[in-house]
Amino acid sequence: MAYRFRNSDRTVKLGLHRIAREQIDGALSAIAGRPRDKAIHEVRKACKKLRALLRIVRSGFPDYTYENAAFRDIARLLAFTRDARVLLDTCDVLLASVPEDVDRASILGLREQFADEMAQVAMGEAAEARLEQARALLAMVRERIPGWTLDEEDWDALGPGLGRVLRQADKAWRAAAREPDAMHFHELRKRMKYHWYHTRLLVPVWPVMMQPRAAELGRLADLLGLHHDLCVLEERLGGFVPGTRYDKSAATLRGLAADRRKQMERDTAPLVGRLLAQEADALVDHWHRLWDIWRTQGRHSA
Incomplete structure (x- = not known):
């Protein structure tokens, strides 16, 4: 579903609940059915959107500090691949426009090192365990959503x-x-x-x-x-x-x-x-x- 309020949301609180559920469900679906690196990306993206959602109702949301920290910690749990991926992808961006007077072959050797680092970080049981932990934490937040209240409307x-x-x-x-x-x-x-x-x-x-x-x-x-x-x-x-x-x-x-x-x-x-x-x-x-x-x-x- 689109990330937006709808007129069918009778109140802002109900819109908050619906959008939060949709984002969490999307993240859980990614964990269940997407390749590991794609799932990590989708969960981190959902956490950013959820934190933004909480920020727009922050002044009247009593549970803001607790729930914002929950989504922040889930994203951090899955940040272990980010820097390695950034090094590799950004190297590729620069390689796409390397000036002719630059030794491209030597930079490709450096890129291979970054690729090896990325492979080592992304593989293994630790990555799978972190995704499972993220899944459990997201499911716990989803159960709390019906109890979210707003002081304003x-x-x-x-x-x-x-x-x-x-x-x-x-x-x-x-x-x-x-x-x-x-x-x-x-x-x-x-x-x-x-x-x-x-x-x-x-x-x-x-x-x-x-x-x-x-x-x-x-x-x-x-x-x-x-x-x-x-x-x-x-x-x-x-x-x-x-x-x-x-x-x-x-x-x-x-x-x-x-x-x-x-x-x-x-x-x-x-x-x-x-x-x-x-x-x-x-x-x-x-x-x-x-x-x-x-x-x-x-x-x-x-």
């Missing part, structure tokens, strides 16, 4: 969380603009991704406006995701000791990664600026009015 349940994330995103963007390092861009990436998920949840209030915004936020998520991956690769490549195998290849690849990262920082700046051009309070007020129109329309057509 309608837009009062959603507006504060939407605004909070927007203000955090704006703060992160200002910090990244002042000091464009990995930490600040990682924070920006997280906040903009939460806003992307919130926009997707609210697409029905006016699809003709919200869908293009969601698409641009999705594009930004991909760009900032690659930026983060390049930072991870740069850090790993900086650990090769001079005079050892692959040290020269690592230095070359690290230079390519740094150049690509800096170019991405220049390219994403206008997109982030446009998406955050409207002040948080003004956007929340605008979407509040759209929400009221949509809900009124739904009641009249019921």
Whole structure:
């Protein structure tokens, strides 16, 4: 099912319950029927969407801290393959556009090492055991969903969380603009991704406006995701000791990664600026009015 509120959700609380169940069921289905690496990816993605869902109702959700930590810990449980996968995939991205004067063969040798590391991490009983633990934890959360309550309803349940994330995103963007390092861009990436998920949840209030915004936020998520991956690769490549195998290849690849990262920082700046051009309070007020129109329309057509 689509990740969004529906007018058939009589209350925000019921929408919260439904969307949470759908995301957990999708993750459980992936564990049961998908290859291990695909299942891990799907479960981690579902946990991110679930944490975003909880964030938009955060101010009136008494169980927020406990349940957010539950989904965070499930994602962390399955993070053991992430860095190895990032190294391999990001290396491939850079190899696809290696300049002609770069020794491609030496970089391919380094890639093979990353591929071996990935294979070692992903195989074995430990990975299967972690997936089984994630399955059990997700099932436990699903059983708790009927007991989730909200102190507020309608837009009062959603507006504060939407605004909070927007203000955090704006703060992160200002910090990244002042000091464009990995930490600040990682924070920006997280906040903009939460806003992307919130926009997707609210697409029905006016699809003709919200869908293009969601698409641009999705594009930004991909760009900032690659930026983060390049930072991870740069850090790993900086650990090769001079005079050892692959040290020269690592230095070359690290230079390519740094150049690509800096170019991405220049390219994403206008997109982030446009998406955050409207002040948080003004956007929340605008979407509040759209929400009221949509809900009124739904009641009249019921």
